[in-house]
Amino acid sequence: MVKRRRFLTGAATTLGLGSLCMSSRMSFGEEASLSLPKNVRPSNEMLSSQPFTPARxxxxxxxxxxxxxxxxxxxxxxxxxxxxxxxxxxxxxxxxxxxxxxxxxxxxxxxxxxxxxxxxxxxxxxxxxxxxxxxxxxxxxxxxxxxxxxxxxxxxxxxxxxxxxxxxxxxxxxxxxxxxxxxxxxxxxxxxxxxxxxxxxxxxxxxxxxxxxxxxxxxxxxxxxxxxxxxxxxxxxxxxxxxxxxxxxxxxxxxxxxxxxxxxxxxxxxxxPSMSSRASEGERLMEWGFVNFEQRRILTKGQVVVPAVPVWMGKKDTVSLVASRDVVATVSRNTHHISENVVYSSPLKAPLRAGTEIGTLELKVPGKPMEKIPLLVSQDVEPLGAASKIWRRVSNYGK
CATH class of the missing domain: 3.40.710.10 (DD-peptidase/beta-lactamase superfamily)
Incomplete structure (x- = not known):
């Protein structure tokens, strides 16, 4: 059976993805403070989402x-x-x-x-x-x-x-x-x-x-x-x-x-229209970019995304799914949410090998196409022996 799980993360720069619940948004927590050159103060125009530019x-x-x-x-x-x-x-x-x-x-x-x-x-x-x-x-x-x-x-x-x-x-x-x-x-x-x-x-x-x-x-x-x-x-x-x-x-x-x-x-x-306007507009757009946007680490390679997926007939009852790679995004400093969706099959059937691709994390960062990050099994899970399988079936009979 295919599971589609949405999750909400706690506030952190490197997000902790351990808490799962039915939510369509990923929370980034508190707004980051601006880091500007000493001689630059953020004006209302700088902080606008799409500034006017005289450039054609x-x-x-x-x-x-x-x-x-x-x-x-x-x-x-x-x-x-x-x-x-x-x-x-x-x-x-x-x-x-x-x-x-x-x-x-x-x-x-x-x-x-x-x-x-x-x-x-x-x-x-x-x-x-x-x-x-x-x-x-x-x-x-x-x-x-x-x-x-x-x-x-x-x-x-x-x-x-x-x-x-x-x-x-x-x-x-x-x-x-x-x-x-x-x-x-x-x-x-x-x-x-x-x-x-x-x-x-x-x-x-x-x-x-x-x-x-x-x-x-x-x-x-x-x-x-x-x-x-x-x-x-x-x-x-x-x-x-x-x-x-x-x-x-x-x-x-x-x-x-x-x-x-x-x-x-x-x-x-x-x-x-002129060399001076080229210089001033280039500088203004550069400052606008640094003032309004920042890079945030969304995921770190190996970070747990789904903490416990049920395993059928395995020596472990559950296994976690982890991110296959780092994910860094450039987002507006006023953005605190990224749309996400987790897709995986459940239950998984033993044996399982660490590093096997099992599911997908779908991320929609503002200003970018949807990204799909493969989710990997975090550790090996060996299958139950013959006797244990029989006992498991007997104990589950009628449930």
Missing amino acids: WAFVSDPITGTELLSKNADEHMPPSSLTKMMTAYIVFLFLSADRISLSQTFTVSEAAWHMGGSRMFVPVGKQITVSDLLQGALVQSGNDACVVLAEGIAGSEARFAELMNEEAARLGMTGSHFVNATGWPMTGHYMTARDIATLATALLRDFPQYYHFFGEKVFTYNHIRQENRNSLVLKGIADGLKTGHTDAGGYGLCASAQRGGQRILVVANGL
């Missing part, structure tokens, strides 16, 4: 738990401008991690790269430049010329490099993006979505932590030309990395991420 496209998330916190036109195609260079960097990092190129390897500056307009690293035609310097030129100085040198050095041509970008975007699930070049230079058929930019930033953080520092460098000097990082949130120490961009069609945009304690917030905003 926006997306805010916790990349560690994958929780969406804010979305505005996040699935619309938009001109990504130099935010494209995050994907260029992702391809370069792939080749570096596979030892197909090295940071000290040099690529030659072509005429096509030297002629690139827009923001530049100012590389001389015919010059041999290391991959490390080109990455800094592309990500700190936003150099279009540096991106073309990288693309040609890796793939032979920028067009072939764009094919690699599209292949990798598809693998990452960036369904709303298509690349024509490595720079973000405005061209027909070149677009991204705010959600896809967040997906890409999350992949960069997850897959290449050893190279993430390139996004957070504040200054780079090449050919006696000193240029600061164009991401003002990085310069001010508010964010630890990622990218900005601007085109006439797409306006001013940024992707920025920061970590405080164990929590990380990721902000994407594009379609803003």
Whole structure:
């Protein structure tokens, strides 16, 4: 027989799931206190659930738990401008991690790269430049010329490099993006979505932590030309990395991420009217994320979820079911409840082996799809011997 059991937990940060009763909610207990920088006070706007943003496209998330916190036109195609260079960097990092190129390897500056307009690293035609310097030129100085040198050095041509970008975007699930070049230079058929930019930033953080520092460098000097990082949130120490961009069609945009304690917030905003509005709105959305949301540990691997499931014909009358993995969620600081449901069969029949999947815990965290966590038998339960089985049947006869 299948049992569907709902339970209510006591107040704790790491929840104790020992108490079962008929309830559709999981209680988190007392509200956590805010932990803000000394110079930040939570305003009513900061504490709002969905703040207004002047950005035409926006997306805010916790990349560690994958929780969406804010979305505005996040699935619309938009001109990504130099935010494209995050994907260029992702391809370069792939080749570096596979030892197909090295940071000290040099690529030659072509005429096509030297002629690139827009923001530049100012590389001389015919010059041999290391991959490390080109990455800094592309990500700190936003150099279009540096991106073309990288693309040609890796793939032979920028067009072939764009094919690699599209292949990798598809693998990452960036369904709303298509690349024509490595720079973000405005061209027909070149677009991204705010959600896809967040997906890409999350992949960069997850897959290449050893190279993430390139996004957070504040200054780079090449050919006696000193240029600061164009991401003002990085310069001010508010964010630890990622990218900005601007085109006439797409306006001013940024992707920025920061970590405080164990929590990380990721902000994407594009379609803003000026550099100053890009900076102020990026900072405001970042603070809004940290003020309004926190990570909470819902379950710890091995934690008892169902304390006593009846066992048929076993040397133990009951056995507990435990969580198969840790569960950490990003929730609003005003959220105290998570919908849950436990599904398992009862009674269980001996023999049982520890670690066998028996049931499922269904969790619905606000802002996330339902999660299903397998529940495991906590310990071995041996079957009764033949004589004990007969005695058990006799003693149960007529009950």
